Amino acid sequence: MPLIVLWDIDHTLIENSGVSKEIYAAAFAAVAGHAPLQPPRTEGRTDRLILAEMFRAHGMQSPAWERIVLALEAAGVGRDADLAARGRALPGVPEALAAVAVEPGMVSSVLTGNIAANAGVKLRAFGLDVLLDMECGAYGEHSEDRAALVKVAREHIQQAHGFPHDTPVVLIGDTPRDVRAAHDSDAHVIAVASGIHSVAELRAAGAAVVLADLRDVSALVSHLRSLAHGSD
Template sequence: MELMVLWDIDHTLIENAGVSKEIYAAAFTALAGRAPVGPARTEGRTDRLIMRDMFQRNGLAEPDWTAVEGALSDAGEARRQDLSRRGAALPGVREVLKEVSVRSSWVSSVLTGNIADNARVKVAAFGLDPLLDLAVGAYGADAVQRPDLVAVAWERARRLRGARDGVPVVLVGDTPRDVEAALATGSEIIAVASGVHSTEELADAGARMVLPDLIDTGRVLGILDAIAAR
């Protein structure tokens, strides 16, 4: 039974304790020469969209993406220790990632709006990186819209891990955008109300499976096993 599981990071695997928005503000300031007028709007958007929105709201032209990505990477690396000190892996995450990682026929990676460098910083800050196959993940520099990241991850899994056509793909995330990405691509979704969105909001977005958190390892594995067996 093969399966590809793609985990969101912020508020699904980790609590970033505000460090994410500090990263966006620092990257903006480095590029614009002044602080932004307001915080970044995140909630499941890709870094491309988040930074584009910041520049538009501040009345500035968006810089070349290479410069933006570099500024985000520098800002993320500079806050690695802050993240480790202030943030945390969410309850149950380490346990469920361990169990999924030992399923030899499964691929377990990330699908995140973060650029790859900052995704690695965030999972490594809490020792989660050995439990994820980050090489086949999809990241915020790979596409503008979140649904397009699913194909990116699938192609990497095919090329690097020999994933076969028809293998079920499951997204695990905490925002309506995670749900929308799954519905738009024919993927399965496990929505987790561990962020700012309630179980009702996630269900209203179209998620048939909504969990309050990832604490019940057996329940999460049971859901994934059932999907893999279809």
């Protein structure tokens, strides 16, 4: 049976070393007219939710999303070089993405809170975009709710690849929000303790499979094959 594999980006595939928060701060300043007084809260939130919370924290009504997304796109332009210089692809990530990309019946894309433009910036900085079907992903502009993004990605991939509606989906991410999004959308989840959350925290959040990182590519592929064959 085919399998839809959806990857989170920040702290799952890459370490952005603060560039993300700089992008949010720049976008906020462009819309609000002044720099934020405190850093944004991220940890698995979508861009819609991050910016909405930033405006609320400053006692301001959140502007129309159309203004915010334009500011986010502008803030992300040209940050490839900063990401490449300061950040990195996390251990095992290029090898893991390459292995999944050639697995028969698997489509590998992204489910991220980042808007599509900035997701592309982040992945291109490390040459990872070519290992993913970026056109079929689900991004921060699609919903404030991470779980709702699963339905978006599922529909995109079903339409593009002709997969049946009961094709299993697995999310790979590093936060309890990723785990919750999977549970709330009837998807499987493989949690990776490559961010700020420990193996114990991710298990407590409900992840049955938790990896320390993505260096053991054979173990990852084995988990994915078991999901494709319905043996999880």
